[in-house]
Amino acid sequence: MQRVVFLVYPGFQSLDLTGPFEVFQTAGGYECLVVAPAAGPVRAGSGLPVHAGHGVADLPPDGVDTLIVVGGDGVDAARHDTALLGWTVRAATGARRVASVCSGAFLLAAAGLLTGRRATTHWSREEQFRREHPDVALDCDPIFIRDGRIWTSAGVTAGMDLALAMVEEDRGRDVAHAVARELVLFLRRPGSQSQFSVPLWSRQPATDPIRAAVAAIHADPGARHTIPDLADRAGLSPRHLQRRFTAELGVPPATYVERVRVEAARRALAESADPVETVARRLGFGTAETLRRAFHRRVGVAPTDYRDRFRAAIPH
Template identity: 75%
Template sequence: MSQRRIVFVIFDGFQPLDLVGPHEVFQYAAGLGGDYTCEVVAPRAGGVRSSSGLLVHAGHAVADLDPGGVDTLVVAGGQGVDHAREDTALVGWIAGAAAGARRVASVCSGVFLLAAAGLLKGRRVTTHWSREGQLTREHPEIGTDCAPIFIRDGRIWTSAGVTAGMDLALALVEDDLGRDVAHAAARELVLFLRRPGSQAQFSVAMAARQPATDPVRAAVAAVHADPGARHSIADLAAHAGLSPRHLQRRFTGEMGVPPATYVERVRVEAAQRSLAEGDEPVEAIARRHGFATAETLRRTFHRRLGVAPSDYRARFRSTASP
């Protein structure tokens, strides 16, 4: 079997983890029997300085490397991407390499280079959350969705920033070689393998406001400690040491949503993980995460995510199952 050429594109000011993380995933997979060979290309060969100052050696310049024969093209992002996408030689090389590649991927703001190369019209893509507004304004022809950590749309794969590139690379390895090799690579790298692409760039805890006082902090901690426990306003008030009415007012003011809404968000997120990571029946997942019945879970999923729990599992199981 011929080797699969994985070609990484970098430029001055690229984010080093956008390269190093996915590169290490493919290299470990190659050591486990995967048929990968990794190359790095840049506007010029030799030292390329990353956004953090780390100097990385690019083995090839775009002017010297034939864009043909690339199996998987992976384009890094970083602070220098806005300047890089003005480099017509680089953008043209990406377009040429992508034309014949089996698949094309970007990490973080590398999606802007794919857009500049004309590869994303009509596609659904993601990028780092801080670049969502810019991508939407500059490329209305693209369906930008910065909720997931990575998205596959046909042969185009895009991911959020930094560590999400490793999740993307593991999904690519699994797509090629199966779960066992991807799991072994993740284990060697001490990574959490089963973070599905559907997972939000921010968990509920990160996306929400942070509690400003100890009573509300105690109530929030109780919800995250056991999403499936009883979390009525009376239960949460007991954790907070406040009256139910007082907690309702304080919680909503500090967190931006009422307690019941926050509890539901945390439970949905927990149920998403369970559906994506295991074989537990939907009914059992519903009960364990506080939804009482599968029907209640189904209605909540439809309202919040637009899909049924069974459809969610079917959609994301391929990159989320043990």
């Protein structure tokens, strides 16, 4: 039995605990423990009370195989708890793996465990993390990152993806797939997949001309969306369109178009059996190779690998 210890505190995010906990319990072969500053009831940020079987004063830090620090708004107070930080450092020293879910990365960083490492956290905390921990190579695009024996993940459900990856490392791909099926997690996401979808990474246009251009892109991602084409739809000159689009959306038109097309390609690959070449032509990439390069750039995996992971729900 490999001991997985979840570190919680008042104000933790309940899904950061219960999601990964269920993954390990379903896989079998793991002893899952919950530890808190003190044993007993610990209230999550949502108000859900959870019983911590151990406090940091009574659970020896040795014998921990995997330490997982959960996230939540309460981390802002927890990372200043010297007893909690001390126990975390001692437990992490002997652990085979150390991980955080969501803003739990702030506690690992406060304990000095992320210094000089790549890490991620929930996208909404990116600016705060960069400001407070410039010694960490933060990347808030992937849903989880592994740097040696240190794992960090984005928020809430991404913790389940991280736990599934750990189960796959320990028990193999077949067991991880079985756990995903049991928990109806048929979309097993690789860590390199972006935690951003169009509604998250995109600002909203502020003016009617740019709204018209953006609406045209989303209505038909595969259509011609050159600067002159978008300028015609917006009623602006090409130069004015490019300047205002970038100012309002935060990215140039060509980058925005590519991101929308990649999002559309992800849906097409997961929801249809169309060949990659057909998807590429229909969505404006022209060739499968152009789609492959854009997919690697935006998603971190090849289109065929993405389809292999995400088409599990499609009847054959």
